[in-house]
Amino acid sequence: MSVLDMAKGMGVTLGHLFKRPVTVRYPEQRAQVKARFRGRHHLLRHPDTGLEKCIGCSLCAAACPAYAIYVEAAENDPDNPTSAGERYAKIYEINMLRCIFCGFCEEACPTGAVVLGHEFELADYRYQDFVYAKPDMLVGTKGSKWQRREAERKGKEVRLGFEAGPRPELEGVDY
Amino acid sequence: MNDPLWVTFIKALVLVLVLLGGFAYMTLIERRLLGAFQHRIGPNRVGPFGLLQPIADAIKAIFKEDIIVSAADKVVYVLAPGISIIFALVAFGAIPAGPAKSLFGANPWVMNLDVGVLYILAMTSIGVYGIFLGGWASNSKYSLLGSLRSSAQIISYELGMGLAVLSVIMIGGTLNLQKLVELNVWSISPWLWPGLVIAFVAFLIAGTAEINRVPFDLPEAEQELVAGYQTEYTSIKWALYQMAEYVNMFTSAAFISTLFLGGWRAPGFFNAIIPGMASWPIVWLVVKMAIFIFLFIWLKATFMRLRYDQLMRFGWLYLFEIGLFAALLTGAVIAFVL
Numbered sequence: 001m002s003v004l005d006m007a008k009g010m011g012v013t014l015g016h017l018f019k020r021p022v023t024v025r026y027p028e029q030r031a032q033v034k035a036r037f038r039g040r041h042h043l044l045r046h047p048d049t050g051l052e053k054c055i056g057c058s059l060c061a062a063a064c065p066a067y068a069i070y071v072e073a074a075e076n077d078p079d080n081p082t083s084a085g086e087r088y089a090k091i092y093e094i095n096m097l098r099c100i101f102c103g104f105c106e107e108a109c110p111t112g113a114v115v116l117g118h119e120f121e122l123a124d125y126r127y128q129d130f131v132y133a134k135p136d137m138l139v140g141t142k143g144s145k146w147q148r149r150e151a152e153r154k155g156k157e158v159r160l161g162f163e164a165g166p167r168p169e170l171e172g173v174d175y
Numbered sequence: 176m177n178d179p180l181w182v183t184f185i186k187a188l189v190l191v192l193v194l195l196g197g198f199a200y201m202t203l204i205e206r207r208l209l210g211a212f213q214h215r216i217g218p219n220r221v222g223p224f225g226l227l228q229p230i231a232d233a234i235k236a237i238f239k240e241d242i243i244v245s246a247a248d249k250v251v252y253v254l255a256p257g258i259s260i261i262f263a264l265v266a267f268g269a270i271p272a273g274p275a276k277s278l279f280g281a282n283p284w285v286m287n288l289d290v291g292v293l294y295i296l297a298m299t300s301i302g303v304y305g306i307f308l309g310g311w312a313s314n315s316k317y318s319l320l321g322s323l324r325s326s327a328q329i330i331s332y333e334l335g336m337g338l339a340v341l342s343v344i345m346i347g348g349t350l351n352l353q354k355l356v357e358l359n360v361w362s363i364s365p366w367l368w369p370g371l372v373i374a375f376v377a378f379l380i381a382g383t384a385e386i387n388r389v390p391f392d393l394p395e396a397e398q399e400l401v402a403g404y405q406t407e408y409t410s411i412k413w414a415l416y417q418m419a420e421y422v423n424m425f426t427s428a429a430f431i432s433t434l435f436l437g438g439w440r441a442p443g444f445f446n447a448i449i450p451g452m453a454s455w456p457i458v459w460l461v462v463k464m465a466i467f468i469f470l471f472i473w474l475k476a477t478f479m480r481l482r483y484d485q486l487m488r489f490g491w492l493y494l495f496e497i498g499l500f501a502a503l504l505t506g507a508v509i510a511f512v513l
Contacts, residue, residue: 013477
């Protein structure tokens with residue numbers, strides 16, 4: 001390493017001193033999330049009928065390597081069905097502390113009912129608050145349990161700290 | 176000439192507080208600057224621009240669990256960081272910051288010693304005891320190895336440092352820092368400049384090694400050697416070592432400025448802007464120190480750490496010789512040319 005090379009190196013670092021930082025000031029600025037990012041689960045409905053896609057088959061729970069999913073199925077009321085199939089998920093819970101966000105449940109699902117979305121701000125205070133039930137995950141629910149609780153307390157809308165590319169199955173569908 | 180004792184006490188107290196406050200904010204400045212070098216922002220969460228970060232760090236350091244290793248030599252273990260910080264602080268006292276009686280009628284230095292140069296070299300060397308005893312008293316083989324490594328490094332680089340200083344001392348004919356500044360070693364003869372430039376470069380490198388900064392920061396070496404002698408230290412004792420390191424950095428920057436760059440004096444053309452500006456106390460010394468401290472941070476952002484054998488080889492086979500050559504050159508010029 002000659003003295004000239006060292007001077008050259010010093011010049012390189014000095015040049016970088018005056019470049020703009022690439023840091024995203026996360027809570028204030030929104031983080032960019034890639035379109036295929038795997039975050040918190042969404043439970044989808046059929047866009048046309050509004051019926052739940054989940055038929056309570058428990059295949060997601062079987063596929064789950066972390067044993068994070070608990071499904072309890074029940075027969076549909078024929079006059080007022082909850083899901084499009086014979087049965088529906090009476091209880092559908094995912095423990096977000098156990099979940100490793102691998103997406104196997106998404107792959108195992110025969111009806112495409114469970115989809116991993118983009119939300120990742122799942123921090124909370126108590127163990128039981130990490131068990132997400134159906135109302136916390138049904139499509140249209142925005143934000144984690146904590147975010148929704150805080151938003152309700154402050155009377156504001158849920159503000160997600162990230163932006164993501166389009167997810168057609170999650171967006172642009174009104175129920 | 177000399178101030179009354181109580182004035183000296185006040186000055187010493189203010190100097191210590193300024194140095195410790197300087198240390199606290201130096202950590203912030205260093206982290207922000209390194210962040211900027213790496214396209215990051217650095218700490219900006221605590222207070223505006225992160226200005227309260229040092230206070231948060233201090234609170235954290237004080238209230239962390241203070242572990243005293245059960246197998247440690249307790250007295251020495253507690254004493255070692257104290258040795259480091261006390262002698263780091265004490266060394267700075269001999270640096271003059273302005274002409275006599277210029278600081279509200281008081282002398283802008285704590286001590287004006289006739290052996291100022293030797294005094295600073297001696298006090299910074301005693302800091303090695305803090306490192307060595309810390310490693311020894313921890314009763315951990317890795318701490319001991321780390322402290323041995325660090326002591327060897329600091330002692331080796333002191334040689335090059337001392338030899339580099341020798342040129343300045345020969346030219347000035349005095350060890351009194353205040354007289355050296357007033358004399359201005361560069362103004363005597365252009366024939367002395369080559370020797371001075373070589374000595375300056377050697378001193379700068381040796382000074383960087385002496386204060387354990389990158390690329391000579393083997394004593395710390397967080398990444399691969401897990402902080403050597405400080406491995407067993409936690410909480411405020413660890414913070415004291417850090418303090419000592421940064422105060423040594425200030426001392427080193429001030430010492431280099433005083434020996435080679437005219438200390439508290441500024442170039443004469445500043446007098447044309449505001450009369451007397453060139454001999455303002457403190458200001459110019461702080462400006463020069465800031466330049467050197469920026470240089471240290473810049474080096475940290477640029478270079479990787481040397482390997483231990485490279486470090487020793489460089490110290491003994493190059494720096495020692497460069498310092499010796501500068502001393503011989505200056506001596507020859509003084510003997511035969513002037």
